[in-house]
Amino acid sequence: MRRALIRRARRWLYITHRWIGIATCLLFTMWFMSGVVMMYVAFPQLTDHERWSALPPLAWDKVRATPDRAMAIAGFTEYPRELRLNMLNDTPVYRLLGWDGTRKTVSAVDGRIIDRITPGEALAVTGFHRNAARPRMINTIDRDQWSVTARFDPLRPLFRIALGDDAGTELYVSARTGEIALDTTRTERIWNWLGSIPHWIYPTVLRKDGTMWRQVVFWISGICIIVAVTGFWIGILRLRLRRRYASGAVTPYRGWMAWHHVAGLVGGISVVTWIFSGWLSLNPGDYFSGRGMPRDMMARYGGHDAPQIVAEFSSKPQSAAVEARFTWLGGRPLMVLVGRDGHENIADPPTGLPTTVSVEQIFAAASRLLPNATMILRRRLEQPDAYWYSHHHERQVPVLRVGFDDTGQTWFHIDPLTGDVLGRIDDSGRTYRWLFNALHSLDFPLLLNHRPAWDAIVWLSSLLGMIVSASGIVIGWRRLSR
Incomplete structure (x- = not known):
């Protein structure tokens, strides 16, 4: 009975992978090809x-x-x-x-x-x-x-x-x-049209309904995880390294099936982790925490919540700024003047005179971000690290990092010049960084510091994925034709 159950389980394993794979190999091929394009061309946005x-x-x-x-x-x-x-x-x-x-x-x-x-x-x-x-x-x-x-x-x-x-x-x-x-x-x-749109399944008719788009991508990518896992499992079951097949080969297959089997084994782990991490990008069940700054948190940091900052300008800054941003820091009003080149200076709102913000003032204000926790980390990052780095999104350095002893071990990253809070991350966010960014985009510190190596490895992983999925398309077409 045990052998019969194993045979039946294997049969259903093969059937599941075969028929769902036929339906999804086009998606896998599209994802791997469009992912390569996205390495070099991002979706349009205004910085x-x-x-x-x-x-x-x-x-x-x-x-x-x-x-x-x-x-x-x-x-x-x-x-x-x-x-x-x-x-x-x-x-x-x-x-x-x-x-x-x-x-x-x-x-x-x-x-x-x-x-x-x-x-x-x-x-x-x-x-x-x-x-x-x-x-x-x-x-x-x-x-x-x-x-x-x-x-x-x-x-x-x-x-x-x-x-x-x-x-x-x-x-x-x-x-x-x-x-x-x-x-x-x-x-x-x-x-x-060859990158982000097919990769994210982003046609306007679907993406304009955010909830519908999320559900569609969630279920499609979830089904594709099943295809990848069952395929890798079957590949291991059919592999013979010691007691080889009659021809001396490690695979029983020939032609496209052999390509599918061997490429799937070599790149199988990469394919599985890649599709799994892509599925995680939708944050299923809202398991991972957000990085936004709630109003009450920023009110504590600014030390002010009323709609007031300066009753009148006694003098205007003699500055070629293209924008003035009005903020509060630890109960102190500030005016951040931004030049056309993005260079920022600090001025006093009532007088318009140049001023500065000290690191100690920023740390004092930051200590109030989480009222029920104690600040246990105060650090100035002069160079990017594993949790603050530029790759797909530009990150400024130097930056201040403050950490707390709350249950999430929360960190905040703060601009040392203006006091702007640039981001928030806790244990959940740091886990997401490794499960998504590292597994999906290969954002590992060693590779990020050697960009040509990162390009080569991503290209190789994508090529293996394309071989697996393209051979699956041929195999599926032949089976459907029969």
Whole structure:
């Protein structure tokens, strides 16, 4: 009976792998090929540096309304997540982001709320971009392939404007606020159809419904885990290293089946860990903690929660800044001035005079981030490490790391110049870093420090995966044909 059960189990093992594999090998092939493209071309997004480089210098002489008045006009009853002053063409405006995602734009000249701009004003906004050659309006959209996610919802509709440069740059300008929301280039648009879009199963018709998209990818990748695990298991069962087959081979198969078997054994662990880590990227069951900063945490860090920062400017900073950001640190108001090149300076909001923030002030404010825990780690990172590094996302150094003795052993990373909290990570996040980033993108410290080696290993792993999946397509097609 035991032998009969083993034979039946093996039979179902083979049947499961065969028929689910036939249905999913095209997906595996697509994922491995698109993953290689994603190594070099990311999905379009607007970075802070790109946004700053497209802004004109602040016209301080036109600023009449104070930040406090802007918050009152916008109806904020607590200090916002963001409070910035920059230019909307020739008008200085305050841009406010609430903790509930609400966005408000208030003129710093006369205090009026700006909730729509004209196509002509949008064209003028793009004229300050460094690549602007012959800006022209393409159309007005609510949503397209590059602006499909929900984070653009407060900014819709969007004016889509071509800059007329050699790179084929297109800007998306919010018809509500006049902010540049996104930029894309011709290269990004072309290669992403071979990269991120197929890799993430990202067509607009599906991705516009975030919940539906997540469920589809969750179940497809979960089924593919079954295919990978059963295939590797079968490969081990059919392998003979000592008592070889009659021909002296370690595999009983020939032709495409032999390629499928041997490549699956050589790259099987890589395929299994890769698809498993990709499935984890959806954070099933919300098992892994988020990295966001809750309002109450930032209120403790800032030492202030009321919608106030400076009643009036007694003098304006003599600065070529393109943006001023108003923040609190340990009960102290600060104005962060940002140049077009991204360089930041600190000023005192009431006077506009340059000032600095000491590391001790930052550590003192950070000690209040978690009220029921004690700070046990204070470190300045001069070089990237395993948990703070640049690869797919740019990370600044130096950076301050503070840690607490709470149940999650939480760390915070803080900008030593401005005091901005750049990120939060606990034991759950550090586990996710190894289960996802390390297994899926091979973000191991040794490889990250030797980029050509990382490229070669990822290419090799992807090639093995493509051989396994492409041979599976041929085998499946032949079986279906019969």
